[in-house]
Amino acid sequence: MPAVIALRRAVRRRTRERMGVPALPAAQVELLRAVQDEPGIGVAGAARRLHLAENSVSTLVRTAIADGHLRRTPDPADRRAARLELTDAAHERLRRWRAMRAGVVDAALARLDPADHxxxxxxxxxxxRLLDAVEEIDPHDQEGGRP
Incomplete structure (x- = not known):
């Protein structure tokens, strides 16, 4: 499936070019999407969702806060814990990214003939079905792992 991987990279590259802003690291984008999907998620929850160590997520959170993409608020149920929320700037950046990415794909699709469609x-x-099968894989199963 090299073509699928190359397509994903090409769409991402063209979208970045159209955005005209510095690219965010992939881990940062994944964190923002996790918070978008689950507003109020904590660092531990985000770490589980992203399959990263909590200290790695804490570093990502500090960077995202400094960049103006996240805000940390105290958890009303446990003042020692914090909840994460996207800022308006992050919501807008993710919205723009989706719109630009859709524009890139739409422009490319318009160049294809009906048989390709x-x-x-x-x-x-x-x-x-392939996506569903990937999602069902046990992350602790060592078969089929990295080379």
Whole structure:
């Protein structure tokens, strides 16, 4: 599936070019998306979701706060814990990213002929099943891991 990986990279590169702002590290984007999906998530919850160590997520959080993308608020149920929320700037950046990415893909699709559109539409169910299969893999299963 090298073409899928290359496509993802190309779309990301073209989107970054259109955005005209410095790219965020992938881990930072994953953190912002986790907080967007689950507003109020804590550092420990984000670490579990991202499969990262808590101290790594804490570092990402400090950077995102300094960059104006996250705010940390005390958890009303446990004042020792903090809850994470996206700032308006982060919401806008993620919204712009999605719109720009959709524009890149739409522009590319417009250049393809109808047969290519049909082939892509026919591939979607298999790609969806592949995604489901990847999500079902036990992260602790060592078979099929990295080289």
């Amino acid at each position: 049909d082939a892509l539409a026919a591939a979607v169910p298999a790609l969806t």
